[in-house]
Amino acid sequence: MIPAADGLEAFRAWLRDRRLAADKQIPHFARWVRLFLRFRGRRPREMWQDSLGAFLEELSAKGGVFHWQAKQAGQAVGLYCGQFRVADDTGVGVGGDNSVVGHGEVLAELERLLELRHYARRTRQAYLGWARRFLAYVDAGGMRAPVGADVSAFLSHLASARNVAAATQNQAFHALLFLCRFVLRVDLSDTAGTLRARRGPRLPSPQGSGRCRSSRFAGVRSRGQATVLTAAAAGWIVRRRCVSRL
Numbered sequence: 185m186i187p188a189a190d191g192l193e194a195f196r197a198w199l200r201d202r203r204l205a206a207d208k209q210i211p212h213f214a215r216w217v218r219l220f221l222r223f224r225g226r227r228p229r230e231m232w233q234d235s236l237g238a239f240l241e242e243l244s245a246k247g248g249v250f251h252w253q254a255k256q257a258g259q260a261v262g263l264y265c266g267q268f269r270v271a272d273d274t275g276v277g278v279g280g281d282n283s284v285v286g287h288g289e290v291l292a293e294l295e296r297l298l299e300l301r302h303y304a305r306r307t308r309q310a311y312l313g314w315a316r317r318f319l320a321y322v323d324a325g326g327m328r329a330p331v332g333a334d335v336s337a338f339l340s341h342l343a344s345a346r347n348v349a350a351a352t353q354n355q356a357f358h359a360l361l362f363l364c365r366f367v368l369r370v371d372l373s374d375t376a377g378t379l380r381a382r383r384g385p386r387l388p389s390p391q392g393s394g395r396c397r398s399s400r401f402a403g404v405r406s407r408g409q410a411t412v413l414t415a416a417a418a419g420w421i422v423r424r425r426c427v428s429r430l
Contacts, residue, residue: 198268202337203345213260220261232265267336287319294367314359332372335360340379
């Protein structure tokens, strides 16, 4: 059960430390969470995901709320209920006293395991790059060992603050999954609260050249037939030029 509207100062600090929202957006995130918690008080027995859907529907029904504002409200509540409250209740990622991990040793072990499993060179470079960014992101919130909640926060940071593509976020997830499973030995069983990057519109495949090719050689079944037709066309053009000169 989600408590009353308390802990929002800690939520603001959590957003700022993990760079999940710009400084000018943090007050709006806290405002949306406060409104949601008031709404949530009328539906105490629901899962927060169900309450969030009803909350967004009520915002849309009232009018005066733009689409981007409803999207921001959903992101704020998802971060608060799906990540911040989970980390706060378990004592993970909020003032924990875990030991500091040596980044050089972690990256060296990651590279060794990737080579041992015969990963491609570019894949190794990409995974090492994501691991380096992730460890630097964790250090920005205080020198400590990474935990599972940090992975969700980092992936959400990529989607909300960096606006990365869905494929980029997916590559980062697989890199961190390998890092946490085989190097850090960190459990990633709960990543349901992670904000997902939106997939862009699918562009139509260019088929103009194929259509022209099919109309030009309609009925041609082999390369030899196409060669014969081309030679016949060239001969016809030569004959026309000769006749015109006469």
